[in-house]
Amino acid sequence: MSLFLALQSATYQGVLWGIMAVGVYITFRLLDIADMTCDGSFATGSAVCAVILTNHGNPLFAVLAATLAGALAGFVTGLLHTKCKIPAILAGILAQLGLYSINLRIMGKSNIPLLQTESLYDWGPMIGLTVSQSTLIVGVIAVAIVIALLYWFFGTELGNALRATGNNEQMVRAVGVNTDYTKLLGLVISNALIALSGAMVGQSVGYGDVKIGMGAIVMGLASIVIGEVIFGRYGSFLKRLIAIIVGSIIYRIIIAVVIQLGLSTDDLKLLTAFIVALALTIPVLMANRKQTANYKKLTKEVDEKNA
Amino acid sequence: MLKIEHVSKTFNLGTINEKKALIDINLQLDDGDFVTIIGGNGAGKSTLMNMIAGVYPIDCGHIKLDDKDISLYPEYKRAGLIGRVFQDPMMGTAADMQIDENLAMAKRRGQKRTLKWGIKKEEKKLYYDLLKTLNLGLEERMTSKVGLLSGGQRQALTLLMATVTKPKILLLDEHTAALDPATSAKVLLLTNKIVTEQKLTAMMVTHDMQQAIDVGNRLIMMYNGQIIYDVKGEEKKKLTVPFLLKKFEEASGSEFVNDRMLLK
Numbered sequence: 001m002s003l004f005l006a007l008q009s010a011t012y013q014g015v016l017w018g019i020m021a022v023g024v025y026i027t028f029r030l031l032d033i034a035d036m037t038c039d040g041s042f043a044t045g046s047a048v049c050a051v052i053l054t055n056h057g058n059p060l061f062a063v064l065a066a067t068l069a070g071a072l073a074g075f076v077t078g079l080l081h082t083k084c085k086i087p088a089i090l091a092g093i094l095a096q097l098g099l100y101s102i103n104l105r106i107m108g109k110s111n112i113p114l115l116q117t118e119s120l121y122d123w124g125p126m127i128g129l130t131v132s133q134s135t136l137i138v139g140v141i142a143v144a145i146v147i148a149l150l151y152w153f154f155g156t157e158l159g160n161a162l163r164a165t166g167n168n169e170q171m172v173r174a175v176g177v178n179t180d181y182t183k184l185l186g187l188v189i190s191n192a193l194i195a196l197s198g199a200m201v202g203q204s205v206g207y208g209d210v211k212i213g214m215g216a217i218v219m220g221l222a223s224i225v226i227g228e229v230i231f232g233r234y235g236s237f238l239k240r241l242i243a244i245i246v247g248s249i250i251y252r253i254i255i256a257v258v259i260q261l262g263l264s265t266d267d268l269k270l271l272t273a274f275i276v277a278l279a280l281t282i283p284v285l286m287a288n289r290k291q292t293a294n295y296k297k298l299t300k301e302v303d304e305k306n307a
Numbered sequence: 308m309l310k311i312e313h314v315s316k317t318f319n320l321g322t323i324n325e326k327k328a329l330i331d332i333n334l335q336l337d338d339g340d341f342v343t344i345i346g347g348n349g350a351g352k353s354t355l356m357n358m359i360a361g362v363y364p365i366d367c368g369h370i371k372l373d374d375k376d377i378s379l380y381p382e383y384k385r386a387g388l389i390g391r392v393f394q395d396p397m398m399g400t401a402a403d404m405q406i407d408e409n410l411a412m413a414k415r416r417g418q419k420r421t422l423k424w425g426i427k428k429e430e431k432k433l434y435y436d437l438l439k440t441l442n443l444g445l446e447e448r449m450t451s452k453v454g455l456l457s458g459g460q461r462q463a464l465t466l467l468m469a470t471v472t473k474p475k476i477l478l479l480d481e482h483t484a485a486l487d488p489a490t491s492a493k494v495l496l497l498t499n500k501i502v503t504e505q506k507l508t509a510m511m512v513t514h515d516m517q518q519a520i521d522v523g524n525r526l527i528m529m530y531n532g533q534i535i536y537d538v539k540g541e542e543k544k545k546l547t548v549p550f551l552l553k554k555f556e557e558a559s560g561s562e563f564v565n566d567r568m569l570l571k
Contacts, residue, residue: 153422160404160412160425167401174360174399175468176386176416 014249023193024220036092040099042213045198050208070195387417390469399465402454413468
């Protein structure tokens, strides 16, 4: 029974963290940038949200404010990368480092418990649902809104230019688009989503913490690659976004199962790193095996024919 | 009309690798001129193209298009006036995006990108008709990813993209060099057709001397960052490959004619 409960909680956590993974997807796959701001902006989301909630702010307002704060963090990384010409990975690391202090400043301490405050998920017990269920419902609604907005945006002129930027910058400039602007915009949208996720996760786990975002980018990557291993890399945009959310849920389920099996939570980060490495390796190994098998089969046919 | 006045460019200025790529270039193109540019490796042909397109800033001088001084415009801002096709067929298109999406992005060259739909319904008809003129069957594959196309197909598509909105000038930087001879001939034919039909002003870098003679109404030979020969109209029609080679040897003095110049 405890496994069932764990799976239920893994599902809604996967949905909430999935929004963060979608944010990572925008930079990692669409812009072809590994944006390290992620860990910092996720914590910024939880920090802003926690401060607003402890000051009796509205939970929805707290989430929106957190989203804006994340957008600002992405904007800073974007400026460092495009205007100061700092390599994207380093720009992200600098932003992440700076955000650690900023997040401490926002909260005034390293952890704010949110047990007495309102949250987006409170309504469940009032109408006879569990908090897990109401969290899942709110999470699914948020994911649906995010996916709908992204689907629309990436179909617009501006969205097309952004997608093309990760593909071929030279071409994008040749058709008259400032690639600095598209990269900046991508980083802003990505980190806004990451902070949004941070705020929703913070309300769910019941605290805002300066370290809550640690390893977030790797978890985001884990969700993306698990989604890709299962659904393939070449589906439509909508299918790929859904694959990431499913990937995120599966990732959480894997974590829940291994903890049930007795793994210490201290070892979780190692396990996550292992899962990502494995998920990235599997497609390569499979392609190699397929290639070799194909070679053996075809060569055998040729040899037999010419024998 | 393109006017280039006293444009110079030195790469790695003040270092041991200093390379004078363009030296005091002066050039005026009239509307409808189709100029072919020849010269050995390192003559400055591609640099000249990149300077016009704004890939790197020039050291000094003026580049004017239609009497607008664009010398300090960044690349993306000049793109509104300039259509380009690159040597590498992969360079001109976005591989993970559909054929029609690529064309739609090119159609908006020089326009502000907004939150309107990236591709409108009525455009698709236009792209269908345009692709049909290529005779490659691409009009039936408009939603295929460009990455699935061959180099020749991608280059033909890039050519359409560069001209779907009429550019003030079309820059072709050895755009047939990476293609096999048959495909290369096809793309060249298409180039000629588009430039003539739309009465474009165009510059084409090539290593194929016969091609340089056959195509266009004007020919420019470059050597060591300078224009050493500029011929137009009737006089150009009379050119022969041996004459051009001789001209080149005169300019380069004792140096041997570069292998690539001799191809064909």
